[in-house]
Amino acid sequence: MRPSQSLSELTARLLLQLQNVFKIERPAAIIGHGDTTTCFATALSSFYHQVPFFHVEAGLRTYRLNSPFPEEFNRQTIAPLAFHHFAPTAVELENLMRGGIPSRHISVTGSTVHDSVDYILKKHPVEMPDQGRNKPLVVTTLHRREAADSLKNSLRGVRAAALERSDAHFVCPVHPGPSVQAAFNEVLSDLDNVTLMEPMEYPLFLSLLMRSSLVVTDSGGVQEEATFLGKPVLLARQETERRDGLESGLVRLVGLGKDDLQQSILAGLRGTDVIHPTPATKYTPPASEMIAEEIERAIS
Amino acid sequence: MKSIVIIIGTRPEAIKMAPVYLALKKRLGDSVRLVSTGQHKELLWQGPKFL
The missing domain is CATH 3.40.50.2000 (Glycogen Phosphorylase B;)
Known part of the structure; x- marks a missing residue:
């Protein structure tokens, strides 16, 4: 930008x-x-x-x-x-x-995103990023414009969950916006089990989603991609206008609050929540x- | 033949429109153009590069 x-x-x-x-x-x-x-x-x-x-x-x-x-x-x-x-x-x-x-x-x-994901995963062999091999992986992308004020608060929820689940690894591709970068650095950069990184090339990002246990995002696009791959999504927004994953129960709206996010991440990782990985969406x-x-x- | 122009500006648009571009090109050939406005410069071309 x-x-x-x-x-x-x-x-x-x-x-x-x-x-x-x-x-x-x-x-x-x-x-x-x-x-x-x-x-x-x-x-x-x-x-x-x-x-x-x-x-x-x-x-x-x-x-x-x-x-x-x-x-x-x-x-x-x-x-x-x-x-x-x-x-x-x-x-x-x-x-x-x-x-x-x-x-x-x-x-x-x-949605044409299904064509893209399908095509890319067929064409590009899945390369796994090194971070957090053999650990439950939480992929976190948070950056929306209207959420700017509450971003740090949401990240504090991620931080609290990461501290409690030191056995899990949190990978955060961070949007290039300066205020977003600053918020992630301030709240999360000192934790060993959190990796902050530049936005990844798309096939690599899809690979990361594929091996994740849980996806935390405020992006409707990531919501679509993750649910197409059968991954549970915690959607840190007040509402969603996208249908992908809602009916299947893969997507849970969790709001932007610190405690909501923390509890939802912990529950998602315990697998005790309503959300469970299911086979990827039927491709029509x-x-x-x-x-x-x-x-x-x-x-x- | 007049052109058909696809206009994108961000990475999600690039990713989601790439298959539309390919499908149109298959039918209509070189009259199909892809234009980037550069709304998000550094994010944009990661999508099409892999298609």
């Missing part, structure tokens, strides 16, 4: 950059993903240039405009700008229809193929 990049600067820069893409490419269709500011600016630019915008991972909602911030706003404003919506499940289809989008403009495809027809087919049909 650029140093102290404000949302206003980012959005303005994106709109100007994207204008060049429209000028140079004269595209017949534009495709964007999810709820980032990039996707919002892309949808808006597509509308300004009157080029059909196809939205992948559409229809996620918390219905609280400020949470997650600014992603929920992005989602709600992308929807009326999109020509076609690719919803991961029937839940997102329903959200979109509730927002007045006609069903003929929506396809339910599943590739979402990306369905999306490509629909786009080809729409532009021809």
Whole structure:
């Protein structure tokens, strides 16, 4: 991330950059993903240039405009700008229809993350990181924008659990944001059974997830990847708009508080909690193929 | 033929859109383009590199 990049600067820069893409490419269709500011600016630019915008991972909602911030706003404003919506499940289809989008403009495809994980794990032999071999492994990624104030508090919960379970190893790929780095260093860097590291290359991160006993995260993406691999997830958020793992009982919302996190991690490691590793999610027809087919049909 | 442009800006987008890019390219060939806005610069290219 650029140093102290404000949302206003980012959005303005994106709109100007994207204008060049429209000028140079004269595209017949534009495709964007999810709820980032990039996707919002892309949808808006597509509308300004009157080029059909196809939205992948559409229809996620918390219905609280400020949470997650600014992603929920992005989602709600992308929807009326999109020509076609690719919803991961029937839940997102329903959200979109509730927002007045006609069903003929929506396809339910599943999540493309499953295609990515499946593909990468087939193509790249699993290399195990060295830390904590033969020990229960807890993978921890915490960094969300709206959680910044409470991040240290959450990390104190991780710390307390790590102190109590010195037989387990905690691996934390730490987001490059300076405030996130500072918080992890302050709270966790002195513990022998905690490894703080740079964000890992993706296949290595998936390998790490594969051999973990428990995943502690505030990332919806990691939630999806971990549950696809059949791993129990403690989701340190107030709510989640992603369905992956909820029905299977793999995902537990634990909030951001120190004590909640500590107790949930200890319970998760004891295996006495409701969460248990289950076989990885059933892999159904590739979402990306369905999306490509629909786009080809729409532009021809 | 006019181009089809996929626009990404962060690592999760790169990871999740890579299979869409590959699937589209299989059908529509070189008219499919992938553009990065660099919203998260250092995180971005780790995804596609492995695909």
